[in-house]
Amino acid sequence: MIVRRERPADRPEILAVIRAAFRKDSEEPIEVGLTEKLFDDGYLPELSLVAVSEEQIVGYVIGTLGCIGDTEAIGVGPLAVLPEFQGQGVGQALMYALIGASEALHERVLALLGSPEYYSRFGFRAGCEVGVDSPDSTWGRHFQALQLTDGPVNGAFRYAKPFDDL
Ligand SMILES: CC(C)(COP(=O)(O)OP(=O)(O)OC[C@H]1O[C@@H](n2cnc3c(N)ncnc32)[C@H](O)[C@@H]1OP(=O)(O)O)[C@@H](O)C(=O)NCCC(=O)NCCS
Secondary structure (H helix, E strand, O other): OEEOOOOHHHHHHHHHHHHHHHEEEEEEOOOHHHHHOOOOOOHHHEEEEEEEEEEEEEEEEEEEEEEOOOOOEEEEEEEEEEHHOOOHHHHHHHHHHHHHHHHOOOOEEEEEEEEEEHHHOOEEEHHHHOEEEEOOOHHHHHHHEEOOOOOOOOOOEOOOHHHHHH
């Protein structure tokens, strides 16, 4: 398996991966429409990554442009792995690639909403523990942040606009 940047031709397959990963019933998961909107608003080509196995896209993660006050900060997700490829390290490979790419871009903070049990392995901590306040106080410890090496940034995190429409 390799992790590489997304190419425009990958998009239908990316959306299919997100649909399969998040599907719970017959309804279209909200993460599909959200990702389509993020391609137009908040999109950073360096942080749109696919995991490819035998020429098939099996996982996807996107980091989009948010902010903390006047400072750029990255919102992580959706992160999705095809159900039949879950539990084999694909999500982990995508997350480490995203963190490395973000550091290379001199990004200072990554933030996300997700399971503390899963994301703590990558160094994420509850936002309140690292000085990054949640956009929604009801998210509690599920709102997490990772401060990168270029120096801490503190304040309230704001996602790219498409998240406001959820
Ligand atoms: C969450 C997800 C991206 C993880 O990707 P993956 O390739 O299956 O994960 P990895 O193989 O890298 O890691 C597997 C580990 O993560 C754990 N894990 C997977 N999903 C988890 C979750 N939702 N909460 C907590 N732990 C989780 C597994 O138990 C396993 O733990 P172990 O290493 O201690 O055995 C994938 O399961 C997925 O696409 N799920 C559906 C969509 C989703 O929930 N996305 C994340 C939104 S925050």
